[in-house]
Amino acid sequence: MQLADEFFFIIHDVGNGKLRLHARAAGLGLAGALLGELILSRNLHVASGTLSITGAEAPQDDLAYRILRQLDADQHNRSLRTWLAYLAQGAVERVAVRLTRAGEIEPSKSRRLFGTSVRYLPTDPKVAAWPADRLYGRVGRGDPLDFQDAMLAGLIAVTGFTRQVWWDGDAVTMRHISAAVASLPMSLREVLANTEAAVGDATLSPHK
Secondary structure, eight states: OOHHHHHHHHTBOTTTOOBOSOHHHHHHHHHHHHHHHHHHTTSEEEETTEEEEOOOOOOSSHHHHHHHHHHHHOTTOOBHHHHHHHHHTTHHHHHHHHHHHTTSEEEEEEEETTEEEEEEEESSHHHHHHHHHHHHHHHHHTOOOOHHHHHHHHHHHHTTOHHHHSTTOOHHHHHHHHHHHHTSOHHHHHHHHHHHHHHHHHHHOTTO
């Protein structure tokens, strides 16, 4: 399962498909995850807040490929913060489309007084619960985390969702997460730092 897919499942309720995280934070977290996928696949590098394409073989995943093509076409604007903000606008929907095509979720629309709401119901609740359960267990046991799991834990932290995953986490748990994040390559740490700053800005400017 891709990084953004796992983050998507973690921030949605397994039972009813509702988003459990503030919409802006969810979008920014998923945007960071999508950029993180391109870094993990060695297609993207980040230095001093600027994105650069590495020239590695293009990813097979359609969503990752299309984002990389967008980056390649816009050679004059490679600001990490700009791309986080841009991708955040439709990140939930774009990842939902990927998961729907993979048969992992079924979108369910319902009419409300002021518009339409969408829930994303997992086709297999056990699959949907696995990313959070796996990460909870690994961190709780003090297991070493690979880059994807460390990045996932970092995204959970910078979007303010830590206590929803590690509801009984103590100082040791938090130190383990911090150490795992600190071990990430600089490109991934820059994505986390900029995502955290963007989430903070969105919180301070709710009407922006």
